[in-house]
Amino acid sequence: MDIFDVLRSGCSFSKANHSKDVLFRARADSEDQYRGTSDHREDASGKKLSADVFAELIDGNPMENREPSSARVRVKQEHDDQEEHDGTSAAEEATDPHTRSDDTVRHLRRQHGIHVHGGTAPPLIEQFDELRHLGVPDWLVDNLRTGLKYDGPTPIQMQAIPALLEGQKVIASAPTGSGKTMAFLVPLITLIKGPGKGFARILVVCPTRELAQQSLREFDRLRGSRKFRGRLVDKINFGSGDEGVRRVDFAVTTPLKLVQLLRDGKVTLDGVQYLVLDEADKLLDMGFSPQLDEILSHCTHPSLQPMLFSATIPPAVLQLAESIMPAPLHISVGVDNAANTDVDQRLMFVSSEEGKLLGMRQLLRDGEVKPPCLVFVQDKDRAQQLFSELVYDGLYVDVMHSDKSKTQRDNVIKAFRAGKIWVLICTDLMARGVDFKGVQVVINYDFPQSAATYIHRIGRTGRAGRKGTAITFFTLNDVPYLRTIVNVMRQSGCEVPEWMLKLQKPNKKERRRLEQHPLKRKRIATGSGYDLRQEHRHHDTVEASKRRKRQHDTPEEGANEPTQATDDASGGLPSLYRVKKGHDRSGRRVVNKGAAKRKARTEDKGVARGGSSRDGDRSSRLQKLRWLVSEQTDKQT
Numbered sequence: 001m002d003i004f005d006v007l008r009s010g011c012s013f014s015k016a017n018h019s020k021d022v023l024f025r026a027r028a029d030s031e032d033q034y035r036g037t038s039d040h041r042e043d044a045s046g047k048k049l050s051a052d053v054f055a056e057l058i059d060g061n062p063m064e065n066r067e068p069s070s071a072r073v074r075v076k077q078e079h080d081d082q083e084e085h086d087g088t089s090a091a092e093e094a095t096d097p098h099t100r101s102d103d104t105v106r107h108l109r110r111q112h113g114i115h116v117h118g119g120t121a122p123p124l125i126e127q128f129d130e131l132r133h134l135g136v137p138d139w140l141v142d143n144l145r146t147g148l149k150y151d152g153p154t155p156i157q158m159q160a161i162p163a164l165l166e167g168q169k170v171i172a173s174a175p176t177g178s179g180k181t182m183a184f185l186v187p188l189i190t191l192i193k194g195p196g197k198g199f200a201r202i203l204v205v206c207p208t209r210e211l212a213q214q215s216l217r218e219f220d221r222l223r224g225s226r227k228f229r230g231r232l233v234d235k236i237n238f239g240s241g242d243e244g245v246r247r248v249d250f251a252v253t254t255p256l257k258l259v260q261l262l263r264d265g266k267v268t269l270d271g272v273q274y275l276v277l278d279e280a281d282k283l284l285d286m287g288f289s290p291q292l293d294e295i296l297s298h299c300t301h302p303s304l305q306p307m308l309f310s311a312t313i314p315p316a317v318l319q320l321a322e323s324i325m326p327a328p329l330h331i332s333v334g335v336d337n338a339a340n341t342d343v344d345q346r347l348m349f350v351s352s353e354e355g356k357l358l359g360m361r362q363l364l365r366d367g368e369v370k371p372p373c374l375v376f377v378q379d380k381d382r383a384q385q386l387f388s389e390l391v392y393d394g395l396y397v398d399v400m401h402s403d404k405s406k407t408q409r410d411n412v413i414k415a416f417r418a419g420k421i422w423v424l425i426c427t428d429l430m431a432r433g434v435d436f437k438g439v440q441v442v443i444n445y446d447f448p449q450s451a452a453t454y455i456h457r458i459g460r461t462g463r464a465g466r467k468g469t470a471i472t473f474f475t476l477n478d479v480p481y482l483r484t485i486v487n488v489m490r491q492s493g494c495e496v497p498e499w500m501l502k503l504q505k506p507n508k509k510e511r512r513r514l515e516q517h518p519l520k521r522k523r524i525a526t527g528s529g530y531d532l533r534q535e536h537r538h539h540d541t542v543e544a545s546k547r548r549k550r551q552h553d554t555p556e557e558g559a560n561e562p563t564q565a566t567d568d569a570s571g572g573l574p575s576l577y578r579v580k581k582g583h584d585r586s587g588r589r590v591v592n593k594g595a596a597k598r599k600a601r602t603e604d605k606g607v608a609r610g611g612s613s614r615d616g617d618r619s620s621r622l623q624k625l626r627w628l629v630s631e632q633t634d635k636q637t
């Protein structure tokens, strides 16, 4: 057995065992594998699969061949009308959590892997019906059970909901996909009782706009037909004109947008009674801390109840969190800073950067990558490069990064949810919080820069009790950092080869260096340098002209706004504060027209001098590339 067999041993795949899961026809010819019309593809038996089936997969509606749910999160597969309870009788039947003995409470916590310390934790709930004893209105409990079809609370919900209802300041960590959003939405909707008149009694701050939109979606699902007003605060002209728009019960936003609105005097935060920092460790890290400080200084309500939620809260962030909210109650589920145990994690050695593309194509060809699939790369340039490669393979592929406009980003998310995209290449912009329940595989094409990034990236699969697979490529250059990920894998019960455990751990300084400066990687490309330069230039020109058009057409979404999300590998993003060389204040690349023209003239001369024997090939390949790129770009806009 050669070294490659040994190193690749983590990713064997038995088609016989997984034949049911192979959603597309297993064909030897990879080129045909993901092809079809835009709305219909074929499954393993050659049967047509409609986009709706994929929408179900992504949105998590019941599917026949779904893996059984884990004990931790139980999703109700079938709604049983018999179980619909009348509120009063259900409350009578359900145990009042306050009557539970300390021993029972301790036993239940142990059973569900719940740890509490810091404050005085109230008894936990075991069923949603018990919430009626804690003041949660019947319509809300009924909506959880019959509307959302949740069978019972997840461990974080069991403990966090009663604690928040009691008015405690909470720092909560629980695995990815374990229902943290509902853990704060249920008590907060209860606490605000009914629609109000001011701005944002509940304020949720998230690191990305995508996550903010999703939280709003969950809020809307939970409130049902009740007249609570939820709003995504992301418009620069927010609050101007109609005063009514400021009547918001639940506001969700990203730090940069909110800071901008505060500075412009468009909003005040003195009415905020409940402040949620979702993905708190990201918000409290260096990139966002100036904005967070500013936001916190505006939250002046005397009975402000802050709460922090994340799947990963490292000790340093914990200390920082405690400094801004004294005497909090800590609630954690499972092992701290560990990955979701429903994700089957594998490592795949690919030797070099070139090997990744081969590895990726191999996985696709072998049917090991089951759609829908997310592929993470370390920056937006690499995302675009990989996209240009895979789009050639005839995949239903698209790309998502912070250089895309809001509309493009929304469209990509919509298309992915609708099953029109099977493979979504993305940066760490999508690593946190985004909930596509049906994602089957996550590929870390570029090795993650930290254990936390790894945990969040792979947490996009294996959500709400479903099973998922994560495959992480590593090259020889990544080996010094391998141990960090190996530790996470081991903690979450995955098998790792013995030799990996013997690797030296990177020290703190090395880990920090990697977090701030990702490894320099060779360009993802199989074409000639000349073709690729041309393609890149053409793509940039098209993008720039589209941006100009957008700015002209929709001044309210103007490019002078800072982008609120980042996939800047350095972790720093504030385009409000820092202008990168060659970029404008919004972080977009500035095209130096003079230099571009001069360069083009020089290259034209070079081509003329260098003879034109390959010109025919070049131009036809270029034309094809341009056509593919513009077709994809058009699809997104």
Ligand SMILES: Nc1ncnc2c1ncn2[C@@H]1O[C@H](COP(=O)(O)OP(=O)(O)OP(=O)(O)O)[C@@H](O)[C@H]1O
Binding pocket: 060, 073, 074, 075, 076, 150, 151, 152, 153, 154, 157, 174, 175, 176, 177, 178, 179, 180, 181, 182, 310, 311, 432, 433, 434, 435, 437, 459, 463, 464
């Ligand atoms: N009690 C429950 N039973 C079943 N499904 C649930 C329950 N609570 C929440 N969910 C579903 O689980 C999915 C994941 O929830 P959510 O996005 O809140 O996870 P999370 O813990 O915040 O994950 P991440 O750390 O990745 O942000 C959602 O689709 C949500 O609707």
